[in-house]
Amino acid sequence: MGSYIPSTREERLEMLKTVGVSDYRDLYRDVPQEMYLDRPLNIPEGKSELEVSRTVRAMAEKNRVFPTVLRGAGAYDHYIPSIVRYIPTKEEFLTAYTPYQAEMSQGILQSIFEYQTMICELTGMDISNASVYDGATAAAEAAAMCRDRKRRVTIISGAANPDTINTVRTYCYGTGDELRIVPVKDGKTDLAALKELLTADVASVYIQQPNFYGLFEDADAIGEAVHEAGAMYVMGCNPIALGIMKTPRECGADVAVGEGQPLGMPLSFGGPYLGFMATLQKHMRKLPGRIVGETTDTKGERCYVLTLQAREQHIRREKASSNICSNQALCALTAGCYMAAMGPAGLAEAAKQSMSKAHYLAALLTAIEGVTLRYSGEYFHEFVTEMPKIPEVLEALEADGILGGLPVEGGILWCATEKISKAELDRAAAIVKEVLSK
């Protein structure tokens, strides 16, 4: 049996004596006998490290890891520089708690301050929080932060990721506030329909850029309509695309959020990831979550602390609009490392190559008889094709170590990143062609 308790049997007996109790049961004297568990737990016996290692490795081996991933839809397989994988495994970063004690947590606080700065640079916004759980909750937190007494309704584009829509729906269900979903037209947010929905009680509108189908929304025009109606404009952005794409600030957004996973986090069956969240100066005191600020210490030296905590649940209790009191610190550290390792040029290169490879793949696929693009709009690194024999195509790709695109609404949503080589794309297209020519 494995155990991480250092005290020996003799030590424990002496300690019990020091405490003045006869045995462990006596320590639990407040626990009524009728509920005291008088049987062993019905779980396996403890194991040695080697045995556990075998058991868990056997589970990992039951998964299939695809060398080539052409599937995104919210989780993206980008190349992660080696140093980005290594730094967050350092034990101090890994095992520390939330940096409440600034005097012994400057390393974490500074790493978050640097992360906040990078997110501001990436999004063009003024201030960023220390991160939230993921992109979907960032969207939900943004909706909550935009509500006030008069404006309670949240609008979300139907072209956003379904997990994001469903999460925002759940948070709205919690507070009992209305959610309206904008219909999709030609793969994009239907602007005319949105305008119909923009009544005087709308608090915020969320769009995803590029959207779930990979298409670029007309973010400026949407922003104008939203602001005309007096509502707040929230944009959920792909952080890699932001290496080259017009920033939410430039599009007129009030709040910029997004799924931070592409910034150095592996796919990991969905988590841990992180949500980034940034806003304008004027909304500073509404921004939920942890925030790190710069100050000076007793010697006048620059240092960092958790700040603006009067916004938080432990002070506002039942008046709080969010209960979040942690961040994804280690993921924020990872994202910071990733952005530092890539630099502005590297990030732009990852974005350009992802986009170029997706377009190359689309060109190869649409050259095949029977394959067409579903939408005509400009896209980033994802696109939807129409084709026959979808299950057969995906099966044939799988047999060759390629995770094909995701079946959505009768088509396939493909994704390519800088990690995929031309040879892999050629190979994938050849397999699709072969299946369809049968």
Place this chain on the structure above:
Amino acid sequence: MKLIFEKSVPGRGAAVLPACDVPEVQLSAALRREKAPLLPEMSETDMSRHYTELNKRVHGVNCGFYPLGSCTMKYNPRIDEEMAALPGFTGVHPLAPAHTTEGCREVLKTAGELLCEITGMDGMTFQPAAGAHGEFTGVLLIKQYHEARGDLKRTKIIVPDSAHGTNPATAAMCGFQIVNIPSAPNGCVDLEALKAVLGEDTAGLMLTNPNTVGIFDENILEITRLVHEAGGLCYYDGANLNAVMGVVRPGDMGFDCIHLNLHKTFATPHGGGGPGSGAVGCKAHLAEFLPRSAMMDEEGHIQVRSFAGNFLVVVKAMTYILTLGREGIPEAAQNAVLNANYLQAKIKGTFTPAFDRICMHEFVLDLSKFKKETGVSAMDVAKTLIDNGMHPPTMYFPLIVHEALMLEPTETESRDTLDWAADVFRKLYDLAHTDPDYMHASPHHAQIGRPDEVKASRNPVLRWNPEA
């Protein structure tokens, strides 16, 4: 130390990506950003040294004693990290076909079954990413339950005033009115106060047991019975489960749903504030209301995060539980309680425990009399502990004890460490009587002196500014 931006040199960088091997495609002009983000430009050496320097300015559980009450800062086993880093887990796309992700699904199923047995629950979700997130999920189960029964008059959630601040915030996020009830002096539920507020409008009660002062509420069966009789449900805040796992189960105490902090009780690291996992368990009558992912599972359910939550954290917790097993789980709880009582006994005679009795996995010191005598506050003591290489206990919580310091040593500390800690506390107790000014000015040897928090809040500087 310098910020990473202050070490950046234009033109530096690491060669990470090869040249593009397909025809390059440009964004149309209207979609391009005006200028590049001002991200650092670093060589790999610069980066490695920068983050090593930062890492030296962090106190982790691996550095030393970390008795932060309510946070269960136990040792984080390395094998758990190694298992979570297996490419067979990290390389799996959450939307890959089910027959290629059997291992991941087995992890979720196994961890769910283990935790259901440990807590006495019937269903478990790993979607919530943190404790507060789990609370939100759990209270939404209660909301759905009443609604599904057409019982729409239940609009109130009862929260004792000793509760974690997240409890009332959570209830508000779920659209409930909060009814605060006063605790008995020992932090336990005042049965009369509870009876007085129970009624047809009661949706549920949120409770931590052992409570926030480290005492097991011996009336717990009576409490959950009263709530159920009134038609409400009982929510268990699992923050303090480390005291009782394998010894007594929340399900057997009468709770309907719970959240667990895998990053506390089940030894997964806190990572400086996350990622954690706020798994939520429930009895069978609530299982149909558990969250699902629209992408991975199906529409029509609540959802609190994308996909299946912080999956790798679940791998770590499962590895931990499999290692400890049926004997090791209760043994960990028993020794967490033993260590807390031992440290309390060793400190007694100097600082005063708020409750002079056997505690659970943590105990609270009440420094109000000490402060009157010496002028030295709980904060001063905490900051002087830093100079002694110890992470301070939780300060000024729970709110029902004044000048509180809350200590939770956990089971992974040796008797030697506890003896050393008690010595440090005794030393500071004496120092406060001889040189209080020294303690007011602490820390003296830390990374920094006390930060000016008022300045940080009044003139917020929340990012590096190149012009400054």
